[in-house]
Amino acid sequence: MFMKLTTVLEEKVKEAVQSIFGQELPAVEFQPTRKDFEGDITVVVFPMLRVVKGNPVAIGTQIGEYLVENVEEVAKFNVVKGFLNLVVSDAYYINFFKSILAVEQFGYAPANSKDAVMVEYSSPNTNKPLHLGHIRNNLLGYSVAEILKAAGHKVYKTQIINDRGIHICKSMLAWQKFGKGETPDSSGLKGDHLVGKYYVAFDKVYKAQIAELISAGKTKEEAEKEAPILLEAQEMLRKWEAGDAQVVELWKMMNGWVYKGFDTTYENLGVDFNQLYYESDTYLLGRDVVQDGLEKGVFFKKEDGSVWIDLTEDGLDEKIVLRSDGTAVYMTQDIGTAIQRVTDFPDINGMVYTVGNEQDYHFKVLFLILKKLGYSWADKLYHLSYGMVDLPSGKMKSREGTVVDADDLIQNMEDTAAEISQELGKLDGYSDTEKQALYRTIGLGALKYYILKVDPKKRILFNPEESVDFQGNTGPFIQYTYARIQSILRKANELNLDLTVAVTSVHPKEKELLKQLELFPNKVQEAAENHSPALVANYVYDLVKEFNSFYQQVSILGEEDTQIKAFRVNLSKKVADVIKDAFLLLGIHVPVRM
RNA sequence: GGUCGCGUAGCUCAGCUGGAUAGAGCAUCUGCCUUCUAAGCAGACGGUCGAAGGUUCGAAUCCUUCCGCGAUCACCA
Numbered sequence: 001m002f003m004k005l006t007t008v009l010e011e012k013v014k015e016a017v018q019s020i021f022g023q024e025l026p027a028v029e030f031q032p033t034r035k036d037f038e039g040d041i042t043v044v045v046f047p048m049l050r051v052v053k054g055n056p057v058a059i060g061t062q063i064g065e066y067l068v069e070n071v072e073e074v075a076k077f078n079v080v081k082g083f084l085n086l087v088v089s090d091a092y093y094i095n096f097f098k099s100i101l102a103v104e105q106f107g108y109a110p111a112n113s114k115d116a117v118m119v120e121y122s123s124p125n126t127n128k129p130l131h132l133g134h135i136r137n138n139l140l141g142y143s144v145a146e147i148l149k150a151a152g153h154k155v156y157k158t159q160i161i162n163d164r165g166i167h168i169c170k171s172m173l174a175w176q177k178f179g180k181g182e183t184p185d186s187s188g189l190k191g192d193h194l195v196g197k198y199y200v201a202f203d204k205v206y207k208a209q210i211a212e213l214i215s216a217g218k219t220k221e222e223a224e225k226e227a228p229i230l231l232e233a234q235e236m237l238r239k240w241e242a243g244d245a246q247v248v249e250l251w252k253m254m255n256g257w258v259y260k261g262f263d264t265t266y267e268n269l270g271v272d273f274n275q276l277y278y279e280s281d282t283y284l285l286g287r288d289v290v291q292d293g294l295e296k297g298v299f300f301k302k303e304d305g306s307v308w309i310d311l312t313e314d315g316l317d318e319k320i321v322l323r324s325d326g327t328a329v330y331m332t333q334d335i336g337t338a339i340q341r342v343t344d345f346p347d348i349n350g351m352v353y354t355v356g357n358e359q360d361y362h363f364k365v366l367f368l369i370l371k372k373l374g375y376s377w378a379d380k381l382y383h384l385s386y387g388m389v390d391l392p393s394g395k396m397k398s399r400e401g402t403v404v405d406a407d408d409l410i411q412n413m414e415d416t417a418a419e420i421s422q423e424l425g426k427l428d429g430y431s432d433t434e435k436q437a438l439y440r441t442i443g444l445g446a447l448k449y450y451i452l453k454v455d456p457k458k459r460i461l462f463n464p465e466e467s468v469d470f471q472g473n474t475g476p477f478i479q480y481t482y483a484r485i486q487s488i489l490r491k492a493n494e495l496n497l498d499l500t501v502a503v504t505s506v507h508p509k510e511k512e513l514l515k516q517l518e519l520f521p522n523k524v525q526e527a528a529e530n531h532s533p534a535l536v537a538n539y540v541y542d543l544v545k546e547f548n549s550f551y552q553q554v555s556i557l558g559e560e561d562t563q564i565k566a567f568r569v570n571l572s573k574k575v576a577d578v579i580k581d582a583f584l585l586l587g588i589h590v591p592v593r594m
Numbered sequence: 595g596g597u598c599g600c601g602u603a604g605c606u607c608a609g610c611u612g613g614a615u616a617g618a619g620c621a622u623c624u625g626c627c628u629u630c631u632a633a634g635c636a637g638a639c640g641g642u643c644g645a646a647g648g649u650u651c652g653a654a655u656c657c658u659u660c661c662g663c664g665a666u667c668a669c670c671a
Contacts, residue, residue: 029613031613031614034614034615036614036615037614042614044613044614046613046651046652047613049651056651080614081613081614082613082614082651082652083613083614125671162671165670165671166670166671167671279671304669306669315597316597316667317596317597317667320668320669322669323669324669325669327669329668329669329670329671330670330671333671356665357598357599357664357665357666358664358665358666359665359666359671360597360598360599360665360666361597361598361665361666361667362666362671364597364598385599387599387600387664387665388664388665390664420633421633424631424632424633426631426633442633450606453607453608454606454607455607455608457599457600458599458600458607459599459600459663459664459665460606461606466605469606469619469620470633471619471620471633471634472618472619472620472633473606473607473608473618473619473620474619474633476633477619477633477634479633480631480633480634481633481634483631483633484630484631484634487630487631488630488631491630492630534607534608538607538608538609538618541608541618541619542608542618545618548634548635549635549636551630551634551635552626552634552635552636553635553636555629555630556630557630558629558630572630593631594631594633
C-alpha cells in the first residue's frame with residue numbers, strides 16, 4: 001500500500017522528537033524545498049521550538065540523522081538555519097508513480113463520496129444577449145461545479161432564468177411598436193440579439209422622451225418616471241401579471257427566440273445545466289415562508305403592513321421581505337427558491353450561487369435569514385462572488401452598446417486561433433472540419449484560461465484591442481504541451497515498447513515532474529474548498545512548465561536504455577492525462593495536434 | 595458617511611491558514627530548430643509587496659490607522 005510522503009514523515013518526525021527529546025509534537029510543518037537548496041521536502045524547525053528548547057540547527061540536524069537512519073524514504077538531509085531539507089529517495093517516487101500509473105483520472109476523488117451540492121450560475125435576463133460579464137460567470141460556475149464533482153461531490157448545475165419583469169416588457173413593447181413583425185427567421189438575426197436590438201430601441205426612445213420632458217420644464221427625476229413609453233411598459237407588465245392573453249403570447253414568443261439564442265451560446269461555450277428554474281414560476285414563492293417567519297418572530301410587521309427583518313445585531317440593517325401591498329421582493333423570491341430547491345432535490349446539502357460581487361450584501365442577508373429561519377443547510381450556502389469585467393472605457397452597459405458580446409468574442413478568439421495556426425502551418429493532413437474544430441478548441445482555451453486563471457474576487461480589465469495572448473501563461477501554451485506529448489505517444493506506440501516500469505533511479509527533471517504530479521489530488525480538494533478554478537489553472541501551468549523543461553533537456557524516444565525510455569514515455573503519458581483532467585475542470589479541451 | 599472587496603516588476607497575474615534571497619508571463623535584450631511539435635527552452639533586465647505603526651524568533655501574508663480604486667447601503671432586480 002502506498003502512503004503519502006507527508007503522512008509518513010509527519011509520523012516519523014514526531015517519533016524522532018519523542019525519541020531524542022522526549023517531547024510530544026502537536027504538528028509538523030512541511031513546505032517544498034526551495035530550488036536553490038538540495039532536497040525535495042523541507043521540515044520547518046522553528047515551530048518546534050515551543051516544545052523543544054534549543055538551537056534550531058542542532059535540533060534539525062538530530063532529527064535529520066534520525067530520519068535518514070529510520071525512514072527508508074529519506075536518503076539525505078541538510079540543515080540551513082531552521083530548515084531541515086530532506087532528499088527523498090528515488091525509490092519513493094518510483095513507487096508513487098507505479099501506484100498511480102493505472103489510475104483513471106488520478107487526482108479525482110471517488111464520485112459521490114461527498115454531499116450533493118447545487119451550483120447556480122448564468123441566470124441571465126431574457127431581454128438581451130449574453131456578454132463578457134456573463135462569460136466570466138458561466139466559466140466560473142461551470143468550472144467550480146466540475147471541480148466540486150472531481151472533489152467527490154454530487155453536483156446539480158442550475159440557473160434561474162429571469163424571464164419576467166420590466167426589462168423584458170421594454171423589449172416586447174419596442175418590438176410591438178417598431179418591429180413590423182420582424183423575427184429571427186425574417187431578419188437572419190440570432191433570437192437573443194434580435195430581442196436585444198429592441199431593448200436598445202426602447203432605451204433610445206425613452207431617452208429622447210426624457211430629454212423632451214426636461215426641456216418642457218420637468219426635473220430629471222420626474223421625466224424619468226413619466227416618460228410615456230416607460231408608462232406603457234409598466235402597463236404591459238401589469239397586464240402580464242394579470243395573465244393578459246395577448247401579452248403572454250408575445251412574451252412566450254420573444255422568450256422563445258431568446259432561449260434558442262442562449263442555447264447556441266451555451267453550447268459554443270461548452271456549459272450545461274441539469275435543472276432550469278424560471279422566475280415566472282418562482283416569483284411568487286417565499287410569501288408563505290415569510291408568514292411562517294412572522295409567527296416565529298424572525299420577522300416583524302410595520303404599521304403599513306410591510307414585513308421586515310432586523311439584522312442590526314448582526315451588524316447589518318433592517319431589510320424588507322414583503323411589501324406593504326403583500327407582494328414579494330427579490331429577497332422573498334430568493335428565500336422561496338432556495339427552499340424549493342431543497343424540496344426538489346432532498347439530497348442537496350449546500351448551494352453555490354455564482355453572482356457578481358455587487359450582490360455581496362444581498363447574499364449575506366439571504367443566508368442570514370435562512371439561518372434564522374432554522375434551515376440546517378443554511379450554513380452550507382456559498383456566494384461565489386466575483387469581480388466585474390471592466391473595459392478600458394469603464395463599465396459595460398448593454399443599453400449603450402458598450403458591451404463585448406459573448407458570441408462575437410468567441411468568434412474572434414476562434415479567428416485569432418485560426419490565423420496563428422495557419423502561420424505556423426503544422427496542420428497538414430487535417431480536413432477543413434478538423435481544422436475548424438481545432439481553432440474552436442484553441443480559441444476557447446485561450447479565452448477560458450485567460451479568465452479562469454485570475455482569482456474570482458478580483459476584477460478583470462479586458463481590453464478588446466489587445467487580443468488575448470497565445471504564448472506564455474496561456475491556455476494554448478498548455479494545450480500545445482499536451483499535443484506535443486501526444487505526438488510522442490503516437491511515435492512510441494509504433495515502437496511497441498514494453499511499458500513496464502522497471503527503472504530504479506530517476507533523472508532530476510523526472511523527479512521534479514513526479515513531485516508536481518503528487519500535488520494534484522490535494523490541489524483538486526483545495527480548489528473545491530476555495531471555490532477557485534484559479535488554483536487548478538496555476539497548478540497545470542506549473543506542471544506544464546516543468547514538463548517542457550524536462551522535454552528540452554532529456555531525450556525521450558532518443559534514449560538508448562529501453563527501461564528508461566519506457567519510463568519516460570509512461571511519465572509523459574501521465575503528465576498528459578493530468579493536463580487533460582485538470583483542464584476538464586476548467587471546461588477546456590485539449591487537442592491531439594496543433 | 596457605514597459596510598465589504600481590491601492595491602505585489604512598465605503591463606497581466608501567482609504567492610496571502612506567518613517561514614529561507616518575493617515568483618511567472620507579456621514587453622525589452624542574449625543564446626538555442628540537419629535530434630521527440632520553437633504556441634517551446636535557457637538566460638539578462640526589471641520590486642521601498644499602496645503608506646505608517648504594531649504582534650512575532652520571523653510579516654507581502656495577521657492586527658490598527660491612513661491613502662487610492664471599486665461595490666453596496668431602494669416597498670429595483
